[in-house]
Amino acid sequence: MGVGWRCTGLRWPDDRPELGWRKDGVPGARRASRLVYGQEIGFRAVGERRCAGARGNVCPVDAVVPARGTGARCPECARLDRAHSVAADTIADDPRTYRVYLAWFGPGMVKVGITAEExxxxxxxxxxxxxxxxxxRGPLMAARRTEELLRAALGVPDRIPYARKRVVRAALPGVGERTGEVAEWYGRAAALEGGGWPESLERLPFEAVDHGAVFGFGGAVEVARAVTGLVDGGVVAGRLVAAAGPDLHLESGAGGVVVLDTRLVTGWELRAADAGAGVSVPVVDIGGGGVQGGLF
Structure with a gap:
């Protein structure tokens, strides 16, 4: 991580996560860092957190954004990004094929959603x-109608907070049990086939995909603390033991496992730090139930 490189967040282009970077003042200068479980990670935040821009473009005013927000965008860039979001239901003429999915995050924690097939x-x-x-799978509007139908019929939410997802990771059931639960939900969805599924949506057979190994969930992921935001000069360091969604799980010495939501890292300039330096940014205790408001 060289001087002037700002983090653009965590991505999952395949079965391994990677952090993206852009260089200040150099349009198009971007790179990615692949992450491997077991590797030692250490970085220090520098200066102020800057807006991540919208739709791959840099913020025209390079605005400073709050350290604790997960959006990492100024109001104007957030508006532009939202205006081109399928999730925001602002695009109706997208010609791409979309897929409807059933996602499981923990016991009883299920949602239905859509994503571009590509x-x-x-x-x-x-x-x-x-x-x-x-x-x-099918056209966008058919996929969206199916998504809305299943949410209402199955009584599942349109989103699940990451805080809830983190809590259940400490006690996930085995592969067989969780796959079985997904099969049950799939059966309920399939039983509604004659009750409003659009004809233009092609039904797909049940095929559970388990990300336990992809995320590094070889055993219980007992997280003790969660980072609530970076500060100038603050360090986050430890051994990467797991990752899921935007979260990195870092084993940080006597402090136990700390979860870092990389949406809080986006927009910061980061420089290398000693991997044994621990965590010296604000954290909250999510393992024992208490709250830690100071610096570690």
Missing amino acids: RGAARLREQGAVVFSWLG
Whole structure:
């Protein structure tokens, strides 16, 4: 990580996560750092957090944004990004094929969503879905109507907070049990086939995909603390033991495992730090139930 490189967040282009970077003042200067479980990671935040821009473009005013927000965008860039978002229901004429999916994050924690077929399962990894199955494929509006139908009929939410996803990772059931639960939900969805599924949506057979190994969930992921934001000069360091969605799980000495939501890192200039330096940014205790407001 050289001087002037700002983090653009965590991506899941395949079965391994990577951090993206852009260089200040050099249009088009971007790179990515592949992450491997077991590797030692250490970085120090420098200066102020800057707007991440919109739709791949830099912020025209290089605005300073709050350290604790997960959006990492100024109001204007956030508006522009939202205006081109399928999730925001602002695009109706997208010609691409979309897929409807059923995602499982923990016992009883299920949601239905859609993603562009060309993206494959990247969207599921970005959300931290432990198990998922495709439900169908077709035009955007057919996929959206199916998504709305299933949400209402199955009584599942349109989104699940990351805080809830983190808590259940400490006690996930085995592969067989969680796959079985997804199969049950798939069966409920399939039983609604004659009750409003658009004819233009092609049904897809049940095929559970488990991300346990992809995320590094070889055993219980007992997280003790979560980073709440970076500060100038603050360090985050440790051994990477797991990752899911935007979260990195770092084993940090006597402090136990700390989860870093990389949406909080986006927009910061980061420089290398000693991997044994621990964590010296604000954190909250999510393992024992208490709250730690100071610096570690």
